[in-house]
Amino acid sequence: MVWRFAHRWLGLVAGTLALVLSVTGMLLALDPLRNAIQAAPTARDMSVATLAQRVQASVPGAEEIRRQPSGAIVVYAFEDGQARALRVAPADGRVLGSYQPSLLPRWVKNLHRTLLLDDPGRVAAAVVALAMLALSVSGLVLLLRRMGGWRHLAGPVRGTLAQRLHVLAGRVVLAVLALSAAAALYMSAATFGLVQLDAAAEPEVASSPNGQASLPTGQLPLLQNLRVQDLRKLNVPAADDPADTWRIVTIQGQGWVDRYSGQTLAWQDATTAQRVHDWALLLHTGDGAWAWAVVLGAMGASIPLFWVTGVLLWWQARRNRPAIEGNSPLAQADSLIFVASESGSTWGFAQALHTALVAAGHRVRTTALEHWRVPPAARHVYVLAATYGEGQAPTHAARALDAIARQPVTSAQVAVLGFGDRQFPAFCAFAEALDQALLAQGWKPLLALERIHQQSAQEFARWGQRLAQALSQPLSLAYQPRLPRTAVLTLVARQDFVGGAGEPAAILRFALPGRDLPRFVAGDLLGIVPPGDQPVPRYYSLASGTRDGFVEICVRRMPGGVCSTYLHGLQPGDHAQAFIRPNPGFALHRSRQPVLLIGAGTGVAPLAGFIRGNVRRRSMHLYYGTRDPARDFYFGEELQAWQAEGRLADLHTTFSRTPDGGGYVQEALRRDATRVRDLLARGAIVRVCGSRPMAHGVTQVLDEILDGLGLSVARLKQRERYAEDLF
Amino acid sequence: MSTRFLLTTVAAACALTLPSMAQSRPVTLSTTLKNYGGDGAYLAVYLTDTKGAYVRTLWVAGGKAKFYKHLADWNRLSASDGKRLQGVTGASVGAGRTLKVTAELADALIDAGYELRIDAAAEDMRDSPSEIRMPLSSAQAGKPQAGKQYIQSFTYQLP
Numbered sequence: 001m002v003w004r005f006a007h008r009w010l011g012l013v014a015g016t017l018a019l020v021l022s023v024t025g026m027l028l029a030l031d032p033l034r035n036a037i038q039a040a041p042t043a044r045d046m047s048v049a050t051l052a053q054r055v056q057a058s059v060p061g062a063e064e065i066r067r068q069p070s071g072a073i074v075v076y077a078f079e080d081g082q083a084r085a086l087r088v089a090p091a092d093g094r095v096l097g098s099y100q101p102s103l104l105p106r107w108v109k110n111l112h113r114t115l116l117l118d119d120p121g122r123v124a125a126a127v128v129a130l131a132m133l134a135l136s137v138s139g140l141v142l143l144l145r146r147m148g149g150w151r152h153l154a155g156p157v158r159g160t161l162a163q164r165l166h167v168l169a170g171r172v173v174l175a176v177l178a179l180s181a182a183a184a185l186y187m188s189a190a191t192f193g194l195v196q197l198d199a200a201a202e203p204e205v206a207s208s209p210n211g212q213a214s215l216p217t218g219q220l221p222l223l224q225n226l227r228v229q230d231l232r233k234l235n236v237p238a239a240d241d242p243a244d245t246w247r248i249v250t251i252q253g254q255g256w257v258d259r260y261s262g263q264t265l266a267w268q269d270a271t272t273a274q275r276v277h278d279w280a281l282l283l284h285t286g287d288g289a290w291a292w293a294v295v296l297g298a299m300g301a302s303i304p305l306f307w308v309t310g311v312l313l314w315w316q317a318r319r320n321r322p323a324i325e326g327n328s329p330l331a332q333a334d335s336l337i338f339v340a341s342e343s344g345s346t347w348g349f350a351q352a353l354h355t356a357l358v359a360a361g362h363r364v365r366t367t368a369l370e371h372w373r374v375p376p377a378a379r380h381v382y383v384l385a386a387t388y389g390e391g392q393a394p395t396h397a398a399r400a401l402d403a404i405a406r407q408p409v410t411s412a413q414v415a416v417l418g419f420g421d422r423q424f425p426a427f428c429a430f431a432e433a434l435d436q437a438l439l440a441q442g443w444k445p446l447l448a449l450e451r452i453h454q455q456s457a458q459e460f461a462r463w464g465q466r467l468a469q470a471l472s473q474p475l476s477l478a479y480q481p482r483l484p485r486t487a488v489l490t491l492v493a494r495q496d497f498v499g500g501a502g503e504p505a506a507i508l509r510f511a512l513p514g515r516d517l518p519r520f521v522a523g524d525l526l527g528i529v530p531p532g533d534q535p536v537p538r539y540y541s542l543a544s545g546t547r548d549g550f551v552e553i554c555v556r557r558m559p560g561g562v563c564s565t566y567l568h569g570l571q572p573g574d575h576a577q578a579f580i581r582p583n584p585g586f587a588l589h590r591s592r593q594p595v596l597l598i599g600a601g602t603g604v605a606p607l608a609g610f611i612r613g614n615v616r617r618r619s620m621h622l623y624y625g626t627r628d629p630a631r632d633f634y635f636g637e638e639l640q641a642w643q644a645e646g647r648l649a650d651l652h653t654t655f656s657r658t659p660d661g662g663g664y665v666q667e668a669l670r671r672d673a674t675r676v677r678d679l680l681a682r683g684a685i686v687r688v689c690g691s692r693p694m695a696h697g698v699t700q701v702l703d704e705i706l707d708g709l710g711l712s713v714a715r716l717k718q719r720e721r722y723a724e725d726l727f
Numbered sequence: 728m729s730t731r732f733l734l735t736t737v738a739a740a741c742a743l744t745l746p747s748m749a750q751s752r753p754v755t756l757s758t759t760l761k762n763y764g765g766d767g768a769y770l771a772v773y774l775t776d777t778k779g780a781y782v783r784t785l786w787v788a789g790g791k792a793k794f795y796k797h798l799a800d801w802n803r804l805s806a807s808d809g810k811r812l813q814g815v816t817g818a819s820v821g822a823g824r825t826l827k828v829t830a831e832l833a834d835a836l837i838d839a840g841y842e843l844r845i846d847a848a849a850e851d852m853r854d855s856p857s858e859i860r861m862p863l864s865s866a867q868a869g870k871p872q873a874g875k876q877y878i879q880s881f882t883y884q885l886p
Binding site: 063064066076078083085101102106110119190191192193197198201202203204205235238241243247 | 765766779790791792793796799802803804806807851852853854857875876
């Protein structure tokens with residue numbers, strides 16, 4: 001809770017300022033690249049004396065020689081009243097050109113480190129760096145929680161696009177961000193004098209004239225011993241000051257040399273603080289290590305990405321958490337609803353339950369799960385719990401199990417309702433853990449644990465019916481999902497089928513409505529909003545993508561189904577309200593791995609969409625079960641055409657209601673075990689679409705087949721090679 | 728920076744340390760910087776005696792101690808002066824601007840072989856120790872001198 005809270009607010013507040021630092025930082029990362037390109041090579045172990053000699057030969061009036069971190073040699077000279085800064089080739093002392101410290105105007109750097117506000121700005125920038133460090137640490141903690149520990153850190157990331165981008169980028173740049181922020185803090189500390197970089201005091205030194213001329217540069221022992229690669233700068237003694245000395249600064253320290261005798265007058269080792277500062281400078285600026293500068297620049301680019309996705313995540317969670325209306329005081333409530341929700345979506349269901357119970361005459365109180373307390377007046381306790389990551393509790397309810405264990409058991413009856421997504425291996429695991437803990441503690445059950453898949457309003461309504469029976473009173477649970485913006489689709493064609501089980505089915509093709517509908521691919525879901533006062537959208541798997549130029553679904557009319565009946569009544573030219581719900585876990589990603597498609601009935605629709613879009617002739621294998629080729633062989637002709645075009649490698653059909661039809665689709669898989677095993681051994685991606693019993697049968701058969709490979713369907717799901725779209 | 732700004736920083740460098748000075752007068756030091764195209768310059772204005780030994784710091788422009796090593800001569804010569812920054816510091820001086828400071832100097836220091844010196848430095852540019860060296864004498868007063876790198880003109884006025 002505290003980590004998430006800190007991460008969220010630091011990100012929103014400091015992250016906004018960090019945008020300025022990231023953009024300027026990205027620009028500043030260009031300088032090390034330019035410097036690396038400009039730097040002329042230095043022979044390894046060349047002495048400073050040699051370099052100084054060459055420089056003095058080619059640059060009259062040279063006063064200071066600096067070696068930049070990139071290796072570039074810069075000479076400052078004063079001649080004929082003119083101050084000059086020149087780049088020099090160390091190999092021969094040749095002047096390469098004049099020296100400009102940066103490609104960029106100075107304000108970019110000043111904006112980066114002072115926000116153009118001088119010292120207050122420096123403090124602000126340092127605070128942002130501290131916040132970035134804290135964000136990295138809290139981000140790591142949240143990342144570990146989400147992924148389920150260090151072992152799973154590199155595992156596949158699920159969730160919405162914003163979530164995945166945030167987590168994927170975080171996984172990559174977290175360490176770089178932390179390192180860069182820590183380096184920035186050290187540099188700030190040095191700037192504000194909190195870290196002392198220099199040795200106590202510089203020694204009092206002067207050259208002692210001995211009546212002879214200055215020693216030639218090449219004969220100075222200290223300069224002969226020091227290497228150019230360690231050089232920071234060398235000051236030539238002033239011509240008009242006989243007592244002036246040579247002064248040389250290297251990575252190791254600094255020394256002063258008598259210009260006449262060549263004696264080293266004093267040497268000070270670099271302090272540890274100075275060496276750490278050198279490293280901090282390298283790590284933060286990348287100057288002298290251009291590849292690192294590229295990494296830093298990429299990190300700079302990632303910060304706006306973090307900020308945008310982070311704000312989106314915060315906004316989504318906020319929007320999804322409704323303020324509960326009509327909450328009763330805790331002591332008077334007879335019904336308590338506790339909510340554990342990661343993204344906030346479960347609160348909408350809580351509100352629906354709350355409203356229904358109030359309408360049925362109950363005094364209801366709804367709170368977050370971590371506030372678990374059951375006063376004696378409470379008769380019924382409802383727990384609505386989502387699951388996070390690999391079966392953990394949502395962050396805010398992380399300690400809920402402890403809190404529940406501390407409170408006494410009352411005579412109230414408990415019902416646990418889990419929310420999750422069957423694509424996750426730990427579907428509703430937290431709700432299960434809660435249910436078991438409550439029962440083990442001695443709470444009496446009101447209803448057995450129920451699991452809601454993908455926020456299904458229908459499953460929730462069915463649970464409401466069971467609840468009404470248990471309470472012996474009428475109850476209508478109307479969960480009203482917030483609908484996205486819909487587009488108006490026009491039906492252009494329909495292909496009717498008698499249907500396998502008494503009810504007809506149809507393939508409906510709508511025209512693309514233009515910009516109103518976001519881009520979609522086969523396997524995404526089309527939400528259809530039937531007309532009515534309280535429309536509840538129904539979702540249909542798409543058999544086409546935007547690229548196909550139309551919107552196509554396959555709909556079986558359900559007995560009493562509001563939406564399917566409505567769709568079946570549509571004639572070409574009629575309109576329907578619809579929106580897209582992405583289904584990224586199911587849609588196919590581009591790769592060369594073979595694809596094993598398994599579907600039954602109308603479940604073939606998204607699979608047909610995959611095959612239709614297979615213009616790259618990826619190896620696709622379809623196992624397709626229906627009842628009767630004359631009644632419900634959806635996409636039959638198209639599939640044969642696509643096979644002829646090479647979009648489909650092979651087609652295996654079974655017809656369960658015709659003699660010698662081959663039975664169910666899982667039986668075909670079992671018969672083809674060798675071929676299927678071979679495909680899976682080659683890394684095939686599996687997509688299953690159809691009814692739950694069919695999917696269950698398929699899982700059993702595939703587990704048998706996979707056993708020989710040391711794999712299982714669960715393992716394939718973990719590796720994102722296996723996904724289901726079930727109804 | 729096309730427009731030439733004139734920033735006047737008048738600061739009374741007070742509290743002379745030498746107790747025996749009966750007679751002293753305010754000396755106005757004026758330093759105008761070139762448009763050298765860099766960040767604000769750090770300047771150290773100080774006084775040395777006939778032997779070149781450090782006497783006193785008159786002004787230090789720039790507040791970050793970590794950059795003082797770039798004012799190399801001053802930093803070295805004044806190292807043993809624990810009070811070298813006391814009451815004589817201000818902001819760094821931008822390119823093209825003028826720093827004007829007033830220092831109370833004993834009459835005995837004038838025309839006695841003492842020298843005014845200025846070290847200058849700016850970030851990412853060369854250090855310029857002893858950018859200015861000018862005898863403290865009635866004859867030199869009011870005569871501008873240019874530095875190598877940063878200083879367009881330096882003058883002082885004796886009242």
